Amino acid sequence: MASPNQRSIGIDNLYSAGAPSCKVDTKTVANCALLVADICKRYGTPLDRKHVLDRNELTATACPVG
Template sequence: MERVPVVDTYLDIDYDNLRTRGVTDKIVIHHTGNAVDDDLSAAEIDASHKGQGWTCIGYHYVIRKDGTVEQGRPHWTVGAHAYRHNSYTIGIHVCGNFEIGEPTDAQIESAAMLLANICTDYGLPIDRDHIVGHRELMSTACPGEYLYEMLDTIVGKANFYAAQ
C-alpha cells in the first residue's frame, strides 16, 4: 500500500502535557469553518489553539489545499478536536470552509490515502462507522456540507488505496 507523505512540522509541543491514547476506534474529519475558505498550516492552527490555552494543535493531521499532509499533534496522543470523543479518536483537519467552498481534488486524494494508512495501521475497518464527520458526534456544521457530502466517496477511495 502506498503511504501518503506526512510533512513533519516540528511544532513546539510540550509532551509532558499530552496523554497516550489507549484505544483508537474512530477517525473524525473536520474543516476550518472560518469566515473565508482559508488554507491554514498546522503551525498556524497550533498558534491559534495555544492562544486559546491548549497544549498544542488539537488535530493529529492537517490536509492543505494542495493535498500536502502536515503532522499536527502526535498521532499516538489524545487529541483535542471532538469534545467527549478525544480519548478514542484521531482528528484530521481538512483546510477550508466547506459550507462556502469545496475541497480540492488533491485534498480528497490525500484524505483517502491518509485514511487508508491510518485504518491499516490501527486495524480499523475502512467504513463510515469508523470514519465520521465531526457533526456525527456532536451538534456542529463541521466538516461543512460540501466535505460531508463527499465522505462516502473518500471512504471508497480509501478502500481502493488500502487494496493497492
C-alpha cells in the first residue's frame, strides 16, 4: 500500500505555546476545521471519522496531541 503522503492530504498546526504544553489556539482549530470541510467538499470525500483521521492514527508520532 502507498504511504500516507501519496494518498492523503496532511494538515499540521503550529502550537501557540510550544512544548511542553502543546496547545493549539482555538482560532487555529476552527480555521483548520473549515479548511478540512472545504477540502472534503471539493474532492467529494465524506466528512466523517472514517475519512478524516488524526495523524497518529496513520503513523507513529512523538507529539502528545497527535
